[in-house]
Amino acid sequence: MIKIDTLTHVYPGSRKLGPRTAIDSLSLHVRDGEFVILSGPNGSGKSTLFRILCGLALPSAGRVAVAGYDLFAQPAKVRQVVGVVFQSPAVDKHLTVGENLRIHADLYGIRDFAARRDEALGWTDLGGRIDHKVDTLSGGLARQVELAKVLMTHPRVLLLDEPTTGLDPASRRMFLAALGRLQKDRGMTVLMTSHVFAEAEEADRVAIMRDGKLLAYDTPAALRELIGTEMVVIQPTDANGLAERLRAEMGLAVRVHGDEIRLEETENGDGLPLLERILQRYRPEILSISIKQPGLEDVFVHVTGKAVPEHAHPVRDLQRTGTL
Amino acid sequence: MIRVAFSLARREFVRFIRQPQRVIGAVAQPLLFWLFLGAGLGGSFRPPGMEGVTYLEYFYPGVMVMMMLFASIFSSITIIEDRDAGFLQGVLVAPVSRMAIVLGKVTGGVAIAMVQVVLFTAAAPFLGLSLSLGSLLMLLVGFVLTGMGFAALGFMLAWPMKSTSGFHAIMMVFLMPLWLLSGALFPVTGVPGWLYAVMMANPVHHALNVIRAPFYGPPAEMFASGQYLASLAVTVAWAVACLVVSMARVGRREKGAAVAAA
Structure with a gap:
């Protein structure tokens, strides 16, 4: 579902600094319906890889195919099937939960908004807070808005960048439980970066990278x-x-x-x-x-x-x- | 694309309405500017060929241009905040055309500026200016066109910026002079030759012509004037150029440095 093939990304140097290789001939294949966690120390190239996968940056070399589309030649096609949850919130906190969902539905051309919204909020604890502004919600609930928003479009592929950062253990567990359940129900392919190894135990496979290279990629048991x-x-x-x-x-x-x-x-x-x-x-x-x-x-x-x-x-x- | 742009524009508007201090500031500031400068300079304003025109009246379209310029630019530079707060990244990964992203921001900015300037238009009868329905329509068209150009200019300038603080410098050394040299404060007639050339090359001067004309003649007369048509053409070309550059900027993705093929 996600096929990364000898991907290399070099940050162009400036006058003071030389060029820096963030990703070094990395190949990784995430199968259809798999839940993969990508881990690595800070500066290992995770974030760069994530930016490339969601189409915000173009690599120096290599190919990426998502759901059969070439990410660099057909970015519009890929955007249709991918949902992205960023580490920093991508909702407008001055707007209400409902208004944020509305904008997202408009961005993705969703017609039956009311039904989709209710479905997306169904699994959350946001019932009754739809008219509350996002900045009045707790960190855990705000994260749920984020996930609800992204899942409303029924993505086939879900990319998450350290989505549980800043959550307390209980909210973290709730977020992951919901994510795991929805992933199985819908057969979504999920690629999530994480530093938290308790999260990785739930994954089908875990990839560990350092210095832009893939060091290990296997099931938790095999690792x-x-x-x-x-x-x-x-x-x-x-x-x-x-x-x-x-x-x-x-x-x-x-x-x-x-x-x-x-x-x-x-x-x-x-x-x-x-x-x-x-x-x-x-x-x-x-x-x-x-x-x-x-x-x-x-x-x-x-x-x-x-x-x-x-x-x-x-x-x-x-x-x-x-x-x- | 229209639905996306509309949805993003509505967001801008809702955010504006929910910040009452922003609404009050946006309307009050140009109003005070107009009243104080108009009252203060009224006695000494005697340009040749404008004997019947008070300074308050001369300055009136100039304040409208000021409102359009600053209101639309200030709302389109919120793109910097959107990037900072994270909202923008969610929009960029959505399957929407890059033009819709630009248009959403620009239209939102124009709508916000329009609210203020249309309210301000209500002062026209007190100056003894009357607008026919046709002229009012042409005035509104003028507002939309100039607003589009200014908002797109703001977008284009703000896109690569990391923080709003850098924008203040641009504001003072670039945008403020554009307005000062538009003919908003003083007429182009009677300025030194070099200043005349600068003012004629200034797109804000042409925006001012487009907004001033409807107060002084019916649409038929406006379209018969070569000067009006030229200013209209400059204003339209300006808006299109800024929109195209903005779109190109949004479409560009950060690219890794080239490496020798392995």
Whole structure:
């Protein structure tokens, strides 16, 4: 449904800065009806790719086909079948919910507006607030207006750019639940960028990019298999010092990520005895130690070799309680 | 396309109406300008060949042009806010013609300016100016044409801008002089030769001619005047040119730098 073929995007340099490659021969294929999450550290090229996919920028080289249309030769055709939810709100907050939907319906040439509007609002919690201005709504409700607006046109392909940024965990979950349900009901193809790995667990496939390249693209389960079946995670007082000693004194393959030490390639069942041995020898230096089933966040850390971006931290704890 | 443009224009209008301070400011400012300058300069205004004309009356169409110019430009530069607030991105990815995006903004701006200037037209009888139905119609046509040109000019200038603060500089060094040198404040007769040339090349001067003429003759007389027809042609050409440039600007997509074929 979305076919990206050796796409390259280079930002032209200025007098002070040289040209910068944001996307480097990237190929990615999203199948019909799939829910794909695109993830990567800041500056990995996600946003540039998103701008190209919604037709706001032209790449340096490469091809993109959406629903069988060439995105660069037939942008008008592609716009007909694609719905876009941006990270920053694309509604007029001085207008009411109904007025915003009305404009959107006009933009997409929808005839039976009243019926479509009621259908689009049916799954939301916006009932009764149709005449309220958008800037009087909570962040979660405003996001629902955004999604309701885009889904009103029945897009075959939905592109979302970090749509849950700024939402509290409950609103986030509600937004995703609604999105997931509608995606299945309508057989929509969804490509969504996200930093939040709890969201990625719901996806059919997850793409991880860094420095404009695709590093991994597979189902969440297959990605988790990239690292062992179990892992021991230690939070010591001095990560580098203890890692050295674990390597030298116990012969263990350990990796340091920030203030954590990880033993990633641990076979199932080996984790507990290993944990006990480590605890016996180094107890005074250890703040916490745990056995963990790898989650997508751990895959991300493993694949990109960078710590998780800053603003993903608030939800990291949530996700961890779910996977421990 | 018409439906899209209409829908976007209606949005502009609704937003305008919901900001009462904007409505009051837009009407009050030119009105004060007119009354103060008209009263102050009235005694010293004695241009040759205009003995029967008070300054208040001379300045009247000039204030109309000012209203059209500033009201339509101020509403079309809200495109900068639209981009900033995110509304524009949603419009750009919609399957609408780029012309409709421009026309929506421009028509909205013209409609807002029209409300003010039509209200102001109600002052005509107090100046002893009378308009026949035909002349009134030609006046309205003049308003629409000049408004289109000015709003499209604002759109064209504002499109590549990142913030409205940059627009103030353009306002003072470019738009204000355009109006000052239109003949709104003083007639072209009796100015130095170089100024005359500048004023004749100024499209706002021709917009002023188009708006002034209906007060001083029936449509038949206007169409018989070479000067009126020339000004009308300049005004139309100006509007079309600004619309075409605006559309080209909206249609252009940011492009990645060329790379050597792999």
